[in-house]
Amino acid sequence: MIGVAQFYARDIPEAPFPKDADLLQVLWCPNEHDLYDIWGPAPHLIWRRTNDLVDVLAEPSMPHHATPDSPHHAPAATLSREAYLPRPCILHPERVTEYPYLEELPEQLQTALxxxxxxxxxxxxxxxxxxxxYKIGGRESWHLTDMYELPCNVCGTETQPLLTIASSEWDGDSQPRWQPLEERHLKWGAPECEETHEPTMLTLGRYGALTIFLCPQSAEHGYRLTIQ
Structure with missing residues (x-):
């Protein structure tokens, strides 16, 4: 398991933290898994109390990775997919306003839009x-599939987006709106542009985004997943 994201309740008060937790650490196994909802890396959510943390690794261990054509590569069962090994970076959350996905709106409003x-x-x-x-909370985009329900496997309550882990921060269609103003001077293809466009170097699905959905009734009920 490797670290994918970490954030505190004080920074994201809207996130459904359990009452006895103030830190969420998201890990996953960077191999391909059949996860019922999707094929992809297998996430693991750890809700913790910062007061309980004693020893912190200065250099977190990374899984073994080798290319299949390497003469010394490990057995296939132990290899990690390079696309699921994130480049370390720091999140700088910015609050934005989203509006419902088109299919969520009344038919008359869809026509008008x-x-x-x-x-x-x-x-x-x-x-x-x-x-x-990459974002915390918000809404899901169902552009790859038709919109469908994701009820909690324990209580049946419709789950809500907790964390979206994206292959990139924007694309050609969304760039005019969502590329940060302070990055628009960067030339496409330049290393500085690539670092801001694809900060984690992850590739989910066909260059899409993996969203972890959580039950609003209890974080202990597990999660559901989509890739869009």
């Missing part, structure tokens, strides 16, 4: 609706 798209040349989905990139 489609007409607005045609008349203005803009696109509700990519420019106004769902923020792309």
């Amino acid at each position: 489609d007409e607005w798209d045609d008349q203005t040349g803009r696109h509700y989905q990519s420019l106004l609706s769902i923020a792309p990139g």
Whole structure:
């Protein structure tokens, strides 16, 4: 298991932390798994109390990785997918306002937005609706599949997005709206641009985003997953 994300309740008060926890650590196994909802890395959520932390590793261990054509590569069962090994970076959360995915809206409003798209040349989905990139909470974009329910496997309550782990922070369609202003001077293809566009160097699905959904009734009920 390797670390994928870590954040504190004091920074994200909207997150459904259990009453006795103030730190969430997200780990996953960086191999391909059949996870019922998706194929991908297997996440593990650890809810902790910072007061209980005693020893902290200065250099967290990383899994063995080798390329199949290496003469000394390990057996296939022990290899990690390079696409699931994140590059260490620091999150700088910024609060944004999202609007419902198009399919969540009444049919009449969907029609009006489609007409607005045609008349203005803009696109509700990519420019106004769902923020792309690595994010905590917010809404899910169902652009890869039709929207479907993700009820809790324990109590049946509809789960809600907890954490989205994205392959990139924006794409060509969403760039005009969601690329940070302070990064727009960077030239496409330059190393500095790549570091801000793909800060974690992860690739989920077909260059998409993996979202962990959590039951609002209890964090102990487990999670559901999507890749969009």
